Amino acid sequence: xxxxxxxxxxxxxNRIERIAKELLEEKITKIVIKHSLDEAKHYLFEHEIDxxxxxxxxxGDNGFELLKLAVSGSFxxxxxxxxxxxxxxxYEFGVLDFLSKPFTSERLQKSFDRFGNVDxxxxxxxxxxxxxxxxxxxLLKVEEIIYIKGAGIYSEIKLKNGEIEIHDxxxxxxxTILPSQFVRSHKSYIVNLEFVNNFISxxxxxxxxxxSSKEILPVSRTKYKELKNHFTR
Amino acid sequence: MKITIKILFLFFSVAICFAQVEVKQIDKKNxxxxxxxxxxxxxxxxxxIDSTENxxxxxxxxxxxxxxxxxxxxxxxxxxxxxxxxxIDSIGFEKEISLNLWNIGDANEIYWDRQLIGKxxxxxxxxxxxxxxxxxxxxxxxxxxxxxxxxxxxxxxxxSTDKNVTYSSIEIGxxxxxxxxxxxxxxxxxxxxxxxxxxxxxxxxxxFGFKARLSFLLLAVFCLMNALKSYLSxxxxxxxxxxxxxxxxxxxCEIFYTIGNHALLAFFIVKFDIRKISYPLxxxxxxSPILIVPFDARISQVVFFILCYxxxxxxxxxxxxxxxxALSAMTLFAAWSLIRYFTFIWQGYFIGVxxxxxxxxxxxxxxxxxxxxxxxxxxLRSTRLENELLKKNxxxxxxxxxxxxxxxxxxxxxKHAIKLIQALADEFRxxxxxxxxKLIPISEELEICSAHLKIMEYRKDAKFTLTKENITGNExxxxxxxxxxxxxxITHGFKSKTNGKFLVSKEIKNDCVxxxxxxxxxxxxxxxxxxxxxxxxETRLEESFSGKWELVSHPSIDGWIVEIKICDKxxxxx
Numbered sequence: 001x002x003x004x005x006x007x008x009x010x011x012x013x014n015r016i017e018r019i020a021k022e023l024l025e026e027k028i029t030k031i032v033i034k035h036s037l038d039e040a041k042h043y044l045f046e047h048e049i050d051x052x053x054x055x056x057x058x059x060g061d062n063g064f065e066l067l068k069l070a071v072s073g074s075f076x077x078x079x080x081x082x083x084x085x086x087x088x089x090x091y092e093f094g095v096l097d098f099l100s101k102p103f104t105s106e107r108l109q110k111s112f113d114r115f116g117n118v119d120x121x122x123x124x125x126x127x128x129x130x131x132x133x134x135x136x137x138x139l140l141k142v143e144e145i146i147y148i149k150g151a152g153i154y155s156e157i158k159l160k161n162g163e164i165e166i167h168d169x170x171x172x173x174x175x176t177i178l179p180s181q182f183v184r185s186h187k188s189y190i191v192n193l194e195f196v197n198n199f200i201s202x203x204x205x206x207x208x209x210x211x212s213s214k215e216i217l218p219v220s221r222t223k224y225k226e227l228k229n230h231f232t233r
Numbered sequence: 234m235k236i237t238i239k240i241l242f243l244f245f246s247v248a249i250c251f252a253q254v255e256v257k258q259i260d261k262k263n264x265x266x267x268x269x270x271x272x273x274x275x276x277x278x279x280x281x282i283d284s285t286e287n288x289x290x291x292x293x294x295x296x297x298x299x300x301x302x303x304x305x306x307x308x309x310x311x312x313x314x315x316x317x318x319x320x321i322d323s324i325g326f327e328k329e330i331s332l333n334l335w336n337i338g339d340a341n342e343i344y345w346d347r348q349l350i351g352k353x354x355x356x357x358x359x360x361x362x363x364x365x366x367x368x369x370x371x372x373x374x375x376x377x378x379x380x381x382x383x384x385x386x387x388x389x390x391x392x393s394t395d396k397n398v399t400y401s402s403i404e405i406g407x408x409x410x411x412x413x414x415x416x417x418x419x420x421x422x423x424x425x426x427x428x429x430x431x432x433x434x435x436x437x438x439x440x441f442g443f444k445a446r447l448s449f450l451l452l453a454v455f456c457l458m459n460a461l462k463s464y465l466s467x468x469x470x471x472x473x474x475x476x477x478x479x480x481x482x483x484x485x486c487e488i489f490y491t492i493g494n495h496a497l498l499a500f501f502i503v504k505f506d507i508r509k510i511s512y513p514l515x516x517x518x519x520x521s522p523i524l525i526v527p528f529d530a531r532i533s534q535v536v537f538f539i540l541c542y543x544x545x546x547x548x549x550x551x552x553x554x555x556x557x558x559a560l561s562a563m564t565l566f567a568a569w570s571l572i573r574y575f576t577f578i579w580q581g582y583f584i585g586v587x588x589x590x591x592x593x594x595x596x597x598x599x600x601x602x603x604x605x606x607x608x609x610x611x612x613l614r615s616t617r618l619e620n621e622l623l624k625k626n627x628x629x630x631x632x633x634x635x636x637x638x639x640x641x642x643x644x645x646x647x648k649h650a651i652k653l654i655q656a657l658a659d660e661f662r663x664x665x666x667x668x669x670x671k672l673i674p675i676s677e678e679l680e681i682c683s684a685h686l687k688i689m690e691y692r693k694d695a696k697f698t699l700t701k702e703n704i705t706g707n708e709x710x711x712x713x714x715x716x717x718x719x720x721x722x723i724t725h726g727f728k729s730k731t732n733g734k735f736l737v738s739k740e741i742k743n744d745c746v747x748x749x750x751x752x753x754x755x756x757x758x759x760x761x762x763x764x765x766x767x768x769x770x771e772t773r774l775e776e777s778f779s780g781k782w783e784l785v786s787h788p789s790i791d792g793w794i795v796e797i798k799i800c801d802k803x804x805x806x807x
Contacts, residue, residue, distance in 0.1 A: 009634060010694045010730060015641040035728065057630060082633035102637040 001115075002030045002048065006040045007055040007080070012101075016053055016080070019105045023112055037066045044073065051096075051115060052077045067093055068137050072130040074153065074168035076176070078111050091124035094177040117176065125179030129157065131165045140165060145182075146213055148174060148190040160195075160213075185209060185227060186220045199228070305337060305401045309394050311356070314387040314403070320380050329408040330373050336366035336401040338389025343371050346383050350374070356390055363392040365486075366401075370411055422463055425583045429460035432590045436597070443601050451500035452593055458493030459586045462486050494522040494537050501544040505553055518544070538567055555596050562592035611776075615671065618776065621769055622668045622713045631720075638692045653691045660684040667712040671777050676706035678715045679737065685716060686735070689723050695732050697723070702738035708746070710797075711773035717766035718750045718795045726754020726793055745800040753792035774799075 003020060007013035013033050021028060034040040037054065044052075052075050056063045063081075067090060070077040076096040080103070081087075087098040097111040129140045144160040150171040157165045167174065175184055185191045191209060200208045200216070207219045209227075219227060305314070314337070332343065332351070340354030340361050351371030354361060377383070387403070404411070436453035440446065465486050498519050502508065507515045518540050525533040541563055548556035569585030635657060643650040663681045667673045679701060686697040699719075719735055727733045733754055740747045767784075774782040774797070783798040 008728070009638060009692050011638040011641045011692055012634070014645075015637070018641075082630050101633040102640050 001027050001050045002032075003028060003051045003053065004032045004034065004040060004043065004049045004075075005053045006034050006037050007053070008035045009055075012055070016108075019108050020053075020112075023105060023109050037070070041069075049075045051075055053080060054078070055080045057081070057083070064089070064093075065137075067095070068130040068139070069132075071095060071177075072132045072137060072168065074170070074173070076115060076173060088124050092127040094126040094129055096177060114176065126177050129167065129174075131157070131167050133165065138165070142179065142182075143194070145192055146195045146211060146215075147192060147217060148182075150188045155190075162213075183223070183227060185223050186218050189217050191217060193227075199224075305389070306391065307394055309391045311388065311390045314385075314389065316385040316403070318383045318385060318405070320378060320383060322380065329375075330378055330405065331408050331411060332369075332371045332373065332385070333404040333406065333411045334369040334371065334387075334402070335404075337369070337387060337403065339364045339392050341369075341387055341389035343369075344384075344386040344388070345373055345377055347386070348377070350377075356388060361390050361392055368411075368415065370408070372408070373405075421580065422583075425580065425587065426460050426463040428587055429456050429463060429583070429590070432587070432594060433457040433460055435594060436590075439597060439601065444604075447503050448500050449597065451496045451503065452590065452597075454496040455493045455500065456586070456590050458489040458496065459583065462489040462493070463583050465489075491522050494533075495519065498522070498537070498540060501541055501548075501559070504555065504559065505544050505548040505551070507544060507547075538563075555600065558592055558596040562589045562596075565589055565592065614772075614776065618769070618772060619668045623664065635688055635692060642691060649691065653688065656684050656687040656691075660688065664713075670712055671773075672709040673712045674706060675704055675708040675710050675715075675737075678710055678712065679704075679706075681713075681716050682719050682735075682737075685720065686723075693723070693727065694730050695727065697733045697735065699735045699737070702736060704737060704739050708739065708748075710748070711770075711777050714770050714773060714797070715748075715750060717770055719752075721766060722750070722752045722754060722793065722795075726752055728755075743800075744802055745798050748797045748799075749794055750796075751789055751792060751794040755792075777801075 001024065005013055005016050005020075007016060013035075017031050017033060020031065032043060032049070034043060040052075052070055052073065054066070054070055054077055056066060056079055063086075067077075067079065071094045078097045078099060079090050079095050080099045080101060081090075082101045084098075084100040087100070090098045096114055099107060099111060125142075127142050129142060129145070131138050131140060140157060140159065146158045146160055148167075148171065149156045149158065151166075153168075153170060155167045155169060155171055155174055157167055159165065171184070171188070171190055175182070175190060178190065181193045182190050183193060191211075195212045197210045197212050199219070200210055202208065205221050205224070207221075207224050209217045209219055211217065305312075332345075334341070334343070338353070340356045341352060342349055342356055343351040350373060351369060353367070353369055354364065385403075385405075433453045433456035436449045436456060440449035440453060498521070502515050502519060507518065521536055521540060522533055525536055545556060545559045545563055548559060566585040566589035569581040569588060572581035635653075639650060639653055639657075642653055660681060663677065663684060667677055667681070679699070683699055686699055689695075690697055715737060722735065723733065731754070733752055736749075736751045738749045738751075740749065771784060774784065778799050778801045781799065781801040784796070785798075786793065786795040788794075
């Protein structure tokens with residue numbers, strides 16, 4: 001796991017690094033400390049990371065812009081901030097977790113636990129997915145996503161209006177931050193249950209989903225039962 | 234609100250007019266009124282005034298026009314009124330018949346059937362003084378009221394024809410009627426007295442209770458003087474053994490009247506700040522009543538009105554607030570005072586005073602109300618600023634970051650942690666000490682800044698120095714200003730691990746003080762005005778140095794400078 005810490009106060013940066021090392025031990029391959037997101041941007045452009053720990057002053061107008069930039073990346077983002085009133089808003093953009101300052105190592109552990117957890121859902125469901133497109137950031141409304149298809153290390157997001165956007169995160173990572181109506185129906189698909197009309201059976205426990213957009217997606221055998229429950233509920 | 238006031242005034246005036254009408258039911262044209270049915274004025278009775286100046290008893294009878302009050306007061310010197318009456322039926326024991334005279338000469342003698350039955354003053358001296366009109370109730374002895382013809386001769390003396398009150402009357406009738414009527418008049422007078430005392434008390438209340446403004450005291454004196462004058466006015470005369478006793482004290486009334494006028498002139502002088510134009514002028518205006526009255530009371534009053542109006546117009550010219558109120562009050566006063574020369578509402582003067590005082594009372598109350606409101610708003614603003622200052626200190630960004638850093642220091646270097654906690658405590662303590670003040674000595678502000686810098690040293694792992702130049706420590710500044718500037722300076726000018734030098738200096742140019750806070754950090758292109766805390770600084774500066782300050786910031790050779798210029802000499806030093 002490669003972690004990047006963005007924190008301008010040396011003492012706090014040290015603290016995060018030290019505690020992270022204590023908690024994750026050998027799981028960490030590398031920790032990089034940057035003092036501003038601008039600095040980090042250059043690094044992130046050249047290197048892959050898995051987790052970003054970002055100290056943001058969410059009280060300024062700049063804060064949320066930086067946050068949106070961060071969550072559009074392929075890595076998970078944990079926000080560390082003194083302004084806890086902004087936590088709910090931060091969650092809506094799909095951050096992995098929001099940490100208030102000051103924090104204990106127990107709390108940081110909880111955040112790290114989320115990292116590997118595909119099913120862990122946030123208290124406050126994500127409402128927007130930020131996507132980097134042509135040097136700009138656009139926000140997709142989660143309720144307009146019909147399904148997401150895995151495409152190598154990227155994901156293809158299919159929207160209600162038929163458009164497709166590409167996101168840097170893998171399906172796994174997207175799963176972690178999407179709300180509960182999104183289910184991993186297949187190793188290559190995440191589907192939004194709001195858009196599922198019914199199932200088609202091909203016999204021999206091979207099933208397909210029919211979406212309201214008339215598209216048909218495959219369903220993995222293991223997922224079928226789970227999906228049926230979700231569906232009938 | 235304004236319409237209500239107008240209606241109230243209208244009602245007031247109408248009510249008083251009616252009261253007046255009720256009290257005096259005298260036929261103006263015929264100045265001889267009769268209130269007993271058994272007495273009649275002989276048709277061919279001889280009503281005349283003898284205009285010869287012969288003081289002897291002269292029974293010259295000739296026919297003239299009806300006596301009118303105007304004739305009586307047009308004659309100066311000694312003159313006579315002759316009237317004949319016929320009693321046509323016997324007058325019962327129960328009736329006490331009297332003559333009720335009003336404003337007949339400054340001194341007079343009354344003869345019924347050529348017998349002296351009453352008098353006023355002393356006609357036989359050479360030194361008859363002009364007097365205020367009074368009622369004379371002269372009893373006609375019962376044995377003089379036989380059936381038949383009777384004569385009435387009144388010898389009277391007018392010192393001058395220049396009387397304040399030109400109306401006169403002679404009435405004959407039942408005692409009780411006259412007494413009752415007088416009591417009714419007295420009621421009105423008493424009401425005026427009470428109202429004026431009330432208004433005077435109100436002004437005194439405001440003087441002691443709200444604000445010790447000289448104008449309140451002066452208006453209270455004015456109302457009080459007029460209340461006393463009104464109290465002394467009941468013109469109730471009892472005729473007994475030829476001597477007229479009156480509760481009317483000319484001399485005292487004059488004194489009260491003059492003092493009242495002085496007070497009113499002083500009020501206008503204070504209100505329109507006449508002393509600012511010139512002291513001699515103000516003194517002259519103030520002293521005018523007492524200087525002119527000995528010469529001519531009438532002229533004194535005219536001059537008085539003119540001076541008041543001149544000051545009011547001056548006030549309108551310089552657009553002093555409340556001038557319009559003063560103008561309307563004065564006009565009401567003048568109008569009501571003049572009325573008594575044209576009608577029988579001789580109490581017009583007092584009515585005028587009452588209207589005048591009430592208008593000014595209203596203005597004073599309104600003024601005080603708005604002052605209270607302004608003060609409350611200023612207090613609110615102050616409290617909000619105090620609140621902001623405290624919040625500044627405990628706002629998330631600063632304290633939570635500091636505590637997070639502290640977490641690390643506690644685990645890594647407990648000894649340093651103690652020092653950091655101490656610095657934090659110092660800053661808190663200093664903040665709560667100064668947050669309630671509008672101005673604090675700069676030495677205290679610099680203490681807060683030092684504590685802050687110490688904390689930031691730990692957080693940024695850097696060294697910060699604060700030096701001062703040309704500062705004695707007693708200079709007064711609003712709290713939190715230098716702190717905000719230095720805090721901003723660190724945030725925008727220094728990355729972590731960069732050392733910083735801060736310099737606070739003072740320069741005096743012309744009548745202004747310029748405080749400069751400079752640092753040797755990088756110039757951040759972020760607009761100075763948008764930085765957090767700048768609004769706080771501006772509000773604080775405006776609160777203490779309204780309009781007389783300036784805040785600028787610009788890059789310097791080796792860093793950044795923030796300059797505060799204050800041009801209010803009176804408040805910059807302790």
